[in-house]
Amino acid sequence: MKIRVLGCNGGSLPGYFPVSFFMNDHLILDAGSITSYLSLKDQHKIREILITHGHLDHIKDLCFLADNLFLAGSYRTISIYSSEAILLDIKKNILNGIVWPDMTKSSFQQPPVYSLRSIKKTLSLDRLSVEAIPVTHSHAALGYILSDKKGAVVFSGDTGATDELWKKVNDTKNVKAIFLECSFPSSLSDIAWKTRHLSPSSVIRELQKIKNTKIPIYLYHLKPVYFGKIQSEIKKLGNSRLHILKSGSTLNF
Numbered sequence: 001m002k003i004r005v006l007g008c009n010g011g012s013l014p015g016y017f018p019v020s021f022f023m024n025d026h027l028i029l030d031a032g033s034i035t036s037y038l039s040l041k042d043q044h045k046i047r048e049i050l051i052t053h054g055h056l057d058h059i060k061d062l063c064f065l066a067d068n069l070f071l072a073g074s075y076r077t078i079s080i081y082s083s084e085a086i087l088l089d090i091k092k093n094i095l096n097g098i099v100w101p102d103m104t105k106s107s108f109q110q111p112p113v114y115s116l117r118s119i120k121k122t123l124s125l126d127r128l129s130v131e132a133i134p135v136t137h138s139h140a141a142l143g144y145i146l147s148d149k150k151g152a153v154v155f156s157g158d159t160g161a162t163d164e165l166w167k168k169v170n171d172t173k174n175v176k177a178i179f180l181e182c183s184f185p186s187s188l189s190d191i192a193w194k195t196r197h198l199s200p201s202s203v204i205r206e207l208q209k210i211k212n213t214k215i216p217i218y219l220y221h222l223k224p225v226y227f228g229k230i231q232s233e234i235k236k237l238g239n240s241r242l243h244i245l246k247s248g249s250t251l252n253f
């Protein structure tokens with residue numbers, strides 16, 4: 001599985017980009033940084049988009065991607081997958097004809113740019129199998145486990161302390177990597193808890209729920225304003241499993 005990290009922060013500042021991963025050159029996970037990072041040629045390669053939840057740092061580029069493809073003229077309708085509740089959030093609040101045109105409908109004799117498709121639990125996309133698991137955030141949110149012949153990769157999405165995801169991870173063979181959110185420094189663990197996010201100290205508590213203690217952990221969704229502070233707290237932990245993910249990197253599993 002090839003994963004290009006287009007953006008991996010929980011906010012936006014120069015050098016820090018909201019969350020988007022580009023998998024195997026056809027699948028996007030979260031739409032925070034598609035058009036600000038991918039060339040128009042690569043934007044045309046996108047066939048499917050998985051959305052973890054409806055917060056703006058995970059969906060904003062759905063608007064600009066639709067605009068780019070629509071104006072370029074020739075495109076294939078892209079399937080956006082998430083839970084029914086999350087798709088409704090997007091349709092009602094963003095692609096509603098007010099904040100942005102409703103790109104799920106055909107217009108000017110062109111086909112819809114997007115088709116919204118709810119996932120019940122699992123889904124097959126090309127050579128990938130996708131499992132959606134509810135996580136614990138301030139609003140409806142999902143984590144995903146993506147698997148192929150070589151193994152599985154886990155994305156927590158935005159979450160506070162959670163259980164169901166880790167139960168699934170413990171039941172999944174050959175987990176190659178876990179991408180885990182870590183939004184706030186431990187010194188702000190109160191805000192992290194109230195907004196259903198993690199900090200380095202709660203990351204350590206979450207890791208205790210995972211049986212395999214060798215899986216590498218890629219921390220992401222660090223709030224740009226606290227990036228330096230979170231980074232130094234993670235260094236102090238001295239845990240060799242923990243890596244801080246960087247925008248622009250490509251990982252192969």
Ligand SMILES: [Zn+2]
Nearest residue numbers: 010055057158
């Ligand atoms: Zn977020």
Ligand SMILES: [Zn+2]
Nearest residue numbers: 053055137158
């Ligand atoms: Zn969120």
